[in-house]
Amino acid sequence: MTIADERSVLIVYPHPDDETSISGTISMYRKKGIPVSYACLTLGQLGRSLGNPVITNREELPLLRKQELLDACKVIGIEDVRMLGLFDKTIEFEDPEKIIKIVTDLIDELNPSVIYTFLPGFAVHPDHHATGRAVIEAVRRLPADQRPKIYTRAFAHNTEEVMGKPDIVNDIRHLRDLKLAVLRAHKTQMNDLADVYEEKLAAGDDTVLAYETFYIIKFDE
Ligand SMILES: [Zn+2]
Secondary structure, rough: OOOOOOOOEEEOOOOHHHHHHHHHHHHHHHOOOOOEEEEEEEOOOOOOOOOOOOOOOOHHHHHHHHHHHHHHHHHHOEEEEEEEEEEOHHHHHHHHHHHHHHHHHHHHHOOOOEEEEEEEOOOOOOHHHHHHHEEEEEEHOOOOOHHOOEEEEEEOOOOOHOOOOOOOOEEEEHHHHHHHHHHHOOOOHHHHHHHHHHHHHOOOOOOOOOOOEEEEEEEEO
16 A cells, blocks of 8 residues: 555544554554544443553543553554543444534544544444444535545454455554554553564564555445
């Protein structure tokens, strides 16, 4: 993937740490000086882990995850981080129009030429699906010639079976250290995963943290 000269990039995800999966790609935009805004819908209040070893408690987890998100974005180079204050694991139950309006307002303000989100139905978590659906609907409602591109992440096991090969494959092997640092910034949720990746890399596994892949949303009309 060559990084296009985008006007600006908007990321819309529901949870702090969702951005880890695209952190290599996003850092490439930032290195080119392209503005990136990240709208994170919740504070991951219900995050499964309190750290391993435990470093926080249920009440303080949201505050800590806020800081983890800011730390991770600093590593990636994202300066504009919006925390929208919705509650974890509730996005799927929100009125879809509320989420669509949030996305529409962000598009009006930031005028992005590309939006990164999740591919509905292929992103495992109901909040991920609801977020992707809202982004696609907000963009669909725009006049065709004013729509930003939508690049989506998908990681359900049946993704390639149903969707075929991803439209975009971005080689981020040269950014592995950055990606590990982004994962490590999410101390409570991602340290164990970073350990696993580092062990595999140490054992010579070149497939780890090698590519970030995306499906492009197409509107037929
Ligand atoms: Zn998530």
